[in-house]
Amino acid sequence: MYTEKVIDHFTNPRNVGELEDANAVGQVGNPVCGDIMKMYLKIENDVIVDAKFKTFGCCAAIATSSVATILVKGMTIEQALQLKNKQVVDELGGLPPQKLHCSVLAEEAIRKALADYYIRGGMDEEEANKLCGVEESACDHCEAHEH
Amino acid sequence: MNEIKYFDHAATTPLSREVLDAMMPWLTDNFGNASSVYSIGRTARAAVDEARAQVAKAINAKEKEIYFTAGGSEGDNTLIKGVAMAKRAKGNHIITSKIEHPAVLETCKQLEKEGFEVTYLEVNGEGKISIDDLKAAIKPETVLITIMFANNEIGSIQPIAEIGAIAREHKILFHTDAVQAVGNVPVDVKAMNIDLLSMSAHKFYGPKGVGAMYIRTGVVVDKLIAGGHQEKGKRAGTENVAGIVGMGKAIELACENMAENSARITELRDYYLAQVEEKVPYIRINSGKEGFLPGTANVSFKYIEGESLLFMLDMKGICASSGSACTSGSLDPSHVLLAIGVPVEVAHGSLRISIGKSNTKEDIDFLVDTLVNVVEKLRAMSPLYEDFLNGKYII
Numbered sequence: 001m002y003t004e005k006v007i008d009h010f011t012n013p014r015n016v017g018e019l020e021d022a023n024a025v026g027q028v029g030n031p032v033c034g035d036i037m038k039m040y041l042k043i044e045n046d047v048i049v050d051a052k053f054k055t056f057g058c059c060a061a062i063a064t065s066s067v068a069t070i071l072v073k074g075m076t077i078e079q080a081l082q083l084k085n086k087q088v089v090d091e092l093g094g095l096p097p098q099k100l101h102c103s104v105l106a107e108e109a110i111r112k113a114l115a116d117y118y119i120r121g122g123m124d125e126e127e128a129n130k131l132c133g134v135e136e137s138a139c140d141h142c143e144a145h146e147h
Numbered sequence: 148m149n150e151i152k153y154f155d156h157a158a159t160t161p162l163s164r165e166v167l168d169a170m171m172p173w174l175t176d177n178f179g180n181a182s183s184v185y186s187i188g189r190t191a192r193a194a195v196d197e198a199r200a201q202v203a204k205a206i207n208a209k210e211k212e213i214y215f216t217a218g219g220s221e222g223d224n225t226l227i228k229g230v231a232m233a234k235r236a237k238g239n240h241i242i243t244s245k246i247e248h249p250a251v252l253e254t255c256k257q258l259e260k261e262g263f264e265v266t267y268l269e270v271n272g273e274g275k276i277s278i279d280d281l282k283a284a285i286k287p288e289t290v291l292i293t294i295m296f297a298n299n300e301i302g303s304i305q306p307i308a309e310i311g312a313i314a315r316e317h318k319i320l321f322h323t324d325a326v327q328a329v330g331n332v333p334v335d336v337k338a339m340n341i342d343l344l345s346m347s348a349h350k351f352y353g354p355k356g357v358g359a360m361y362i363r364t365g366v367v368v369d370k371l372i373a374g375g376h377q378e379k380g381k382r383a384g385t386e387n388v389a390g391i392v393g394m395g396k397a398i399e400l401a402c403e404n405m406a407e408n409s410a411r412i413t414e415l416r417d418y419y420l421a422q423v424e425e426k427v428p429y430i431r432i433n434s435g436k437e438g439f440l441p442g443t444a445n446v447s448f449k450y451i452e453g454e455s456l457l458f459m460l461d462m463k464g465i466c467a468s469s470g471s472a473c474t475s476g477s478l479d480p481s482h483v484l485l486a487i488g489v490p491v492e493v494a495h496g497s498l499r500i501s502i503g504k505s506n507t508k509e510d511i512d513f514l515v516d517t518l519v520n521v522v523e524k525l526r527a528m529s530p531l532y533e534d535f536l537n538g539k540y541i542i
């Protein structure tokens with residue numbers, strides 16, 4: 001069900017752990033759904049110079065987090081905001097359909113971290129969220145739990 | 148490739164050598180159709196009948212009360228739908244439990260669409276139904292009680308004899324899905340007042356895709372698979388002679404060695420639970436000991452997710468299973484764990500191991516040592532664990 005790439009990133013996740021001097025942190029998901037992703041970014045002159053993650057979740061959640069940190073490292077904020085979950089999926093050589101939400105979670109965690117960066121810089125929270133496309137909970141997975 | 152350490156005997160068991168040997172002639176030279184009149188047909192018929200006697204003996208039934216199927220799911224479907232259809236004029240109410248196998252639950256859901264009403268009994272924290280709840284659920288329209296003998300995820304054994312007595316007293320048919328029980332714990336259809344029972348050979352070192360139904364003499368069940376006259380017209384289809392012979396041999400062996408295997412396996416399970424409790428912090432034991440299957444242990448490891456746990460164990464050659472949403476193929480974790488009151492977030496981190504006759508104490512030590520490492524590794528990357536350590540998340 002998983003590609004070799006997924007297994008590789010799951011067994012040897014890159015950039016796992018806390019980033020001590022992060023200046024942008026975003027967490028999405030919740031324990032009831034069974035996945036939480038926390039992204040730590042270090043941004044200098046609008047460029048993401050370092051990225052790390054912590055994830056609670058299945059293989060796909062861990063693998064997508066790992067790949068997402070690799071992808072965003074070296075990107076400008078603007079480029080990172082353009083990052084689509086599809087790129088993460090492609091990088092992994094595909095994900096089973098029921099696991100696609102994990103890649104959405106990775107994209108959202110990055111957006112949330114970038115919004116946090118702007119908020120820390122003094123931007124109004126609502127404005128930062130809007131600028132970075134942070135939505136309340138875009139996780140259809142979580143919404144399905146409500147009823 | 149690592150050596151495989153197999154702890155998933157509730158999922159399936161390896162075919163034992165003796166069973167394979169018993170099956171071989173029926174896969175090769177003795178290929179006749181058991182319905183044919185010539186000699187190789189007649190020997191096949193005799194072999195099927197011998198297996199029928201072996202199965203009957205194992206559960207204290209009569210030979211003519213045993214019907215072969217293609218497995219447990221078919222038995223559950225045939226018996227539940229077959230009773231529902233046969234009894235339709237009398238009533239449309241069925242009583243079952245919330246922790247049944249999908250082969251029963253989904254069958255009941257289908258019947259609900261056909262106009263049947265189904266009561267799903269709650270279970271307590273140990274995964275047992277309450278006899279008072281059962282009595283209270285009985286109505287004049289109740290035609291069937293279907294309660295599993297032993298649960299596949301946590302191993303809880305239901306008060307089958309008590310349920311049977313109540314069903315008999317109210318003249319309601321009683322079916323039990325005994326797929327996890329047969330071969331592991333004593334089953335006596337007469338003493339327990341069981342009217343209908345399903346079982347599956349691959350759970351007791353027999354072949355996959357073969358099972359049997361017990362239908363007490365006099366009980367009318369509509370057939371699910373129509374066609375030829377095989378199995379006294381109750382289940383059409385050319386008999387899987389080799390599979391049936393294998394099932395007969397496997398059940399005989401399982402019953403012969405039951406007490407001995409059960410004692411050994413129970414000891415290993417208790418050792419596993421004690422070791423895990425001692426060596427891994429923040430766990431929840433979801434299964435019990437007294438009144439549970441000997442080999443099944445279900446433990447949740449908090450702050451991590453079950454599918455990633457399974458894959459990490461797989462890297463070390465360990466086979467086990469989980470009730471996490473990711474492994475159940477739905478959004479929610481195991482309905483059984485939720486029914487016994489395990490919080491959703493804790494159910495996501497569950498691990499079921501089911502010990503079999505070839506497992507050793509060394510295997511358990513290897514499993515526990517691996518678990519210590521793997522759980523630590525996954526917790527180290529879990530933001531939930533971090534929050535827990537910082538006092539920001541409590542469960």
Ligand SMILES: Cc1ncc(COP(=O)(O)O)c(C=O)c1O
Pocket residue numbers: 157158217218219220221223248250295297298299324326327347348356358
């Ligand atoms: C309790 C229970 N019922 C039914 C089944 C289905 O049996 P089979 O796989 O033989 O169809 C299983 C096996 O997974 C089971 O554990």
